[in-house]
Amino acid sequence: MMILKDILYKVTLNTVVGSTGVSINNIHFDSRNIKKADLFVAVTGSVVDGHKFIDVAIKSGATGIICETLPKNLVEGVSYIEVDSSTKALAIIASNFYGSPSENLKLVGVTGTNGKTTIASLLWQLFKKAGYKVGLLSTVKIIVDNTEHKATHTTPDSLTINKYLKEMNEAGVEFCFMEVSSHGIHQNRIEGLCFEGSIFTNLSHDHLDYHNTFAEYRDVKKAFFDGLSAKAFALVNTDDKNGLVMLQNTKAKKYTYALKGYADYKAQILENQFGGLLLKLNNSEVWTRLVGNFNAYNVLAIYATAELLGLEKVEILRMISELESVSGRFQYTISDEKITAIVDYAHTPDALKNVLETINSIRTKNEELITVVGCGGDRDKIKRPKMGHIASALSTKVIFTSDNPRSEKPEAILEEIEKGVEPQNFKKIVTISDRKQAIKMACQLAQPNDIILIAGKGHETYQEIKGERFDFDDYKIVQEFLKQLQK
Template sequence: MTAFGLSELLLDLPVIARFNFQEIEVKALSDDSRRILADSLFFAINTSRAQGVDFVPQALENGAVAVIAEVSPPQNNKIPWIQVENIGLARLKLAQKFYGNPFENIQCHGITGTNGKTTTVFIMEQVLKHAGYKVALLSTILQRIGTQQQASELTTPGLLDLYAFAARAVEAGCEHLIMEVSSHALDQERIAGMNFSTVLFSNLSQDHLDYHGTLEDYFAAKSKLFTDYSYNHALINIDNAWGQKLTSAISATKLVTVGREKGVFSPQNVEVSAQGIAMTLPQLSEKPIKSKLMGDFNADNLLLVAAWAWVLKLPLPSVNKALQQAYVPGRMQLVYNKASRKVFVDYAHTPDALERVLQVVAEICTGNLHLVFGCGGDRDKSKRPLMGQVAQKYSRFCWVTSDNPRTEDPQKIIDDILRGMAESKPQVVVDRRVAITQACRALQADDCLIVAGKGHEEFQLVGDSKLPFSDSQVIWEAFND
């Protein structure tokens, strides 16, 4: 276990004042009062809802032994309290020192964009593994170091968790770190101090406007990965208009454009069918590369991965194997059931993602297309009627239900969705389990069902509770009860 004396840890850190200072041993760093380890140094950082010092009592109760804050301590303070001018900078400097600057000892690859990030990082990980490298992965679904993994709480962890993870990865002998980089993480500087071997941009469409306000501000946050951080190569999907715009901010010596028709890296003879995807990539091979993944959007993901592998000069057999075996939980995942019905689970939770998934299944479905979906609570409300419009356009039968309502009334969320579905009469079933069960039992032999929005998730957020819930499990139960 890493440990520092407090004086040693604070050496070279600009400090305004020290109160009740004494030499103690610090064994952990934390900025979350709910997740304090014994002998932690606690960073009292403000949130959107409260002042950082408001969390100090809980932090002390849970095991913190010292506090860093931008304000002086209360009069009854009895522990070491360090006052600094910029607590964000202090947190970064101490994380680098405590965890031994892990990003200097591992090659990092980050991807940002609205859709496709998770699929892309999973395939990137497999390419490197097939090439013989030990890899660490940070994704929306899970965090993985070698063969050890755990479920993710955030797409991109907080800064201290990120540094701790990278340090463990380096200690485990990982040579590469593959990660999704969210717009929230970029805006909140969670990846401060990182440098990258490669950075990638997939696409951008409406999402997270509850946080960013406008699509332009959302794009500005995503752009920070390419303007505020050091990297060797930037791979940009220029088939997306926002990708084209992004290229102007990137040095020509580092830019690699990727696109179907234009770009430094472009495919030939792209074929997308119910059997999967095939494309010829002249920079890699004259023979077509194939994958069992379906959909035009996955062709974009595969193309971006292939371009990335080309830039890194990774062996072609490793690329081929990774693309052929590509599988991502909760992303166009066909769920087994004893009735042999075609039921897909997908994480699509934006208008663009939902439309792309529906288009793919519509092309392979010889019967009626059924859809179960909802929208998350306490999130971008403007996309709800847009998703309703998409659902109305492509599905023959539709169940509008709860997603993760959080603190909102599920029925009010559904009402927002229905404003985009004036031309159809969807089934409204607030209980997601009931909606999925009804939809499964309504399927005929040639029909297809998409259960969208939650994908890999094994929980449902209702109020302040995180309840066990898996779309895949409910589907299995619907056919096996």
């Protein structure tokens, strides 16, 4: 329980009606969760406007209301606080309510189109190996030291973030690594958090269903760096032209990493094979089990971050060699018939291109590269033909299939993907809307030494169709079909 005026510390208030001296038991932005003496924050969402549920919240016992527009009928005994942005207020209130937990550990945010999950997860692994208590807030899972929780969003809502950060404080966690999505930044979910540092990976076509233009998408990412303090560090990939854009207005200490251009942290790929990478990191050689050019960038970012956080170089290199790949990120299995099946989360044109180019750089070209790929429904439609073009151009055979169709018809999504296929590649493609049957077909087509790539869903263990989630794990399904072929 806290006093309302204490929860409102650092929140910009427009109008206050009623007392700020009332006690608050809990905070919610979903009126269905409100109980006696709770604070209800009316958030204007993309689908639902929380202001419509202020009366419901009060009937359920809310004694405080945060809103952007005061209701016409004010209930006596209820405190109303009018603000410019309910989401921004919610984030600051959440931090205050949980005792500013981000200030009691070293929080590092990772943003960019690709690589966020891998970098955040591997940093968690590395710092655990170094003997620290570590937290993780990622797409795949949330970890408080050794306790795992399921994740529902890349960047959770601000109440959830601060709740878990508080748990981390109580568990003695010293470092926390967090994925920071463009949605999370734009919706003010990270407002009020104290970051020790931030990492920018890259920027390519994604989420233009949400951000209207690429420039808007870029500027939202940049806002994260603009808000860093002078005590923090900003580490950016300068092989991406947007890397230096991120640094333009930041007060943070600036550091760069790159494989191609000049940077503070440099890497060179000495060997690249399915078993892993041999890298030269700032004049030191290291072997890693991670595969591909894109993972060379990820390893370099991890190396740089660990050093900026005070770990010894020799120890960092030793631990990098012990890191295990992240679930659904270039996760592969090899059957008794020597068929290699790779499951990867690649769901953007750039990510798919990176994975396919990596496989093509390693394979001998005597094998077939069979790609199974689709695109999610109710999401950015512009990228669909681009995905079709890349998959058909860089594979020897392609099976277009459903990803998470959500409320859209799978056949309509597949038609849009096919529009990107050039005439000379038509003979390579097959369309099977049932994802399980598509994976089965890929396994039946594969001969010894062939490679199957199943892209788009990675770590996800479900398929979302017409509002329902069905159990579906690409990795388990391909393993089952490959075993059936062995019988």
